[in-house]
Amino acid sequence: MAEESTDQLPLESFVKSLFDPLFAGHTPGWVMVLVGTVVFGTYILINQLIAPWVERKIMARMQGRRGPVYVGKWGVLQIPADLLKLALKEDTRPAGADKVGFFLAIFLTSVTSILAFAPLPWGTEGMIPGNFSIGILYIFAVFSIFPPAMMVGGWASNSKYSLVGGFRSAGQLVAYEIPMFLSVIGIIAITGSFSLIGITEHQAVHGWNILRTQHWLMGLVLGFIFFVSSVAETERVPFDIPEAEAELVMGPRTEFSGWRYALLMMVEYLHLTINSMLFIYLFFGGYNPIPWGISQGSALYAFANNPWVQFITMSVKIYLFVAIAAWLRSALARLRIDQLLNLGWKYFLPVSLGALIVMLSVAPELRQQLV
Amino acid sequence: MVDFIQIVFILVSLFVLFAMYMTWTVPKTMQAAYWLIMFLVGIAVLFLLANSEIIFAFQISIYGGGISVLLLFAALLAQHDDYTFVGDSLSGKIIAIIPQLIAYALVAFNLILLPVLALTSDEYAGNITTSVLGDSGLTVDQAFKNTADFSAQLWSTYAPIIPFLAMLLLTALLGSVKLVIREWELEELSDLMRDRYKGTDREVIA
Numbered sequence A: 001m002a003e004e005s006t007d008q009l010p011l012e013s014f015v016k017s018l019f020d021p022l023f024a025g026h027t028p029g030w031v032m033v034l035v036g037t038v039v040f041g042t043y044i045l046i047n048q049l050i051a052p053w054v055e056r057k058i059m060a061r062m063q064g065r066r067g068p069v070y071v072g073k074w075g076v077l078q079i080p081a082d083l084l085k086l087a088l089k090e091d092t093r094p095a096g097a098d099k100v101g102f103f104l105a106i107f108l109t110s111v112t113s114i115l116a117f118a119p120l121p122w123g124t125e126g127m128i129p130g131n132f133s134i135g136i137l138y139i140f141a142v143f144s145i146f147p148p149a150m151m152v153g154g155w156a157s158n159s160k161y162s163l164v165g166g167f168r169s170a171g172q173l174v175a176y177e178i179p180m181f182l183s184v185i186g187i188i189a190i191t192g193s194f195s196l197i198g199i200t201e202h203q204a205v206h207g208w209n210i211l212r213t214q215h216w217l218m219g220l221v222l223g224f225i226f227f228v229s230s231v232a233e234t235e236r237v238p239f240d241i242p243e244a245e246a247e248l249v250m251g252p253r254t255e256f257s258g259w260r261y262a263l264l265m266m267v268e269y270l271h272l273t274i275n276s277m278l279f280i281y282l283f284f285g286g287y288n289p290i291p292w293g294i295s296q297g298s299a300l301y302a303f304a305n306n307p308w309v310q311f312i313t314m315s316v317k318i319y320l321f322v323a324i325a326a327w328l329r330s331a332l333a334r335l336r337i338d339q340l341l342n343l344g345w346k347y348f349l350p351v352s353l354g355a356l357i358v359m360l361s362v363a364p365e366l367r368q369q370l371v
Numbered sequence B: 001m002v003d004f005i006q007i008v009f010i011l012v013s014l015f016v017l018f019a020m021y022m023t024w025t026v027p028k029t030m031q032a033a034y035w036l037i038m039f040l041v042g043i044a045v046l047f048l049l050a051n052s053e054i055i056f057a058f059q060i061s062i063y064g065g066g067i068s069v070l071l072l073f074a075a076l077l078a079q080h081d082d083y084t085f086v087g088d089s090l091s092g093k094i095i096a097i098i099p100q101l102i103a104y105a106l107v108a109f110n111l112i113l114l115p116v117l118a119l120t121s122d123e124y125a126g127n128i129t130t131s132v133l134g135d136s137g138l139t140v141d142q143a144f145k146n147t148a149d150f151s152a153q154l155w156s157t158y159a160p161i162i163p164f165l166a167m168l169l170l171t172a173l174l175g176s177v178k179l180v181i182r183e184w185e186l187e188e189l190s191d192l193m194r195d196r197y198k199g200t201d202r203e204v205i206a
Helices: A010-023 A029-062 A078-088 A099-115 A135-143 A146-156 A160-191 A196-206 A218-233 A259-283 A299-304 A307-331 A337-362 A364-370 B004-025 B029-049 B053-077 B090-120 B147-154 B161-180 B191-198 B201-205
Strands: none
Touching (some): A135 B053, A146 A160, A160 A196, A160 A259
16 A cells, blocks of 8 residues: 555545545545535535625624624524525516526526636645636636626516616626736736646745736736726625615516525625635735745745645635625725726726736746747 | 546537527527527537637637627617517418528537547547546547647538538628617607607707
């Protein structure tokens, strides 16, 4: 029997010790993939139940309230209780709704949100659900299904509020997807990789992209554009125009109730998590806890490469951005639709393009390649 | 020997054909649009199963996302979302369905030909490896691993299919132009819109 690798994670060795007797001493890869999917999937879904509670608590404190307190200790079970209530409600569909379209909208939005987690690493070896060579392109591709799905959902609901909300949602998503992608291209060119693992490992050596001075701090400008665009993509305050409740009730989600509504709300928080994670991988060093570059011989190297440290770093960073999203939600007022589209098309698009050109022209990495 | 991934490949191909059939036979434009999205997403999954991740990403982003949004906007803004293709009378229905079925059979034949060629040809035996997990250490020499290989295959082995697809796209383009052009009936507009249509909106606003 081969010696156990010292790089092996506690989780990996535990799973191997559990399944090795069943498979004559050698656990096949698909079992590891299955167990990994279940473990990471459960962790992500549990976080989807905690993140809304954290957000509600933060917003309540900022508004001088206490937030949820009744269900569980500090109200921590409020979201699972809400989920249970929604799941047990009668399943209704408006009269005249298009059956297939009504279902497809939920199916496409929820499935694509879950699929987007596939290439997101939580650490080095063993903490990677799927090492896609085109990780970042894959996520943008999967996200691009979202606008047509919301439009189909709005139309299929047979309601004017939903239809107008679907239009606004698609228009907003298209307007901010382009500056968001432009702000990513510079990072891809400098790191020379589409893989989120490659981008993160590059930052482990050279420091977090948002703080790097070699590119005249263009990482900071592109990072800001990416962050604001990602908030707009999640359709949350101050960019919640598609569901502006004073005008459109709940926008494209108006006619969805019961488990359908629960799934759509879950999708909103999944989007928040994925966009936060993308921002962390691209600009905030991913799972690296140290903001500056560390060489292999330094004392911090072993600490920064410990899988559990990386996993905890990632979780802490995600909750930091959930807290920032809650802060923005309670501190800012909603934009008007024309202000939102102007911001996307007239300001972010040219600024991100300009910052990208400056970044590419001063990047020492690209100059070395040319020489 | 057909493995698990190949079975998935064939199942997804069947779904693609089903979505294509639905696109052509559903009565409303919007229904046709969302079945078209399913069809395009299905094609993208076929690319992923054939280990062509880049083409998968572009297929989904451009066709599944971008073009679909344009189609939906066009259908809704031109107020053709309730437009029905099939006539009321029996003869009208037959006349409407027969060309659709013929076109469907032609495209289905071509689409089936492509995966069957890829899966059965001796040239590709042992070369095409399929994977849903991206870079899993499998080697793909002659398949669609990168755009250069893909274009080489496209313009050699599958070259006869290209003019056919081009004709189909041209027909679709002309059809969509015909769909969007609408003769406005003044009676169905509101008072405000009717006045604007006549060019007297200044008086209305004043």
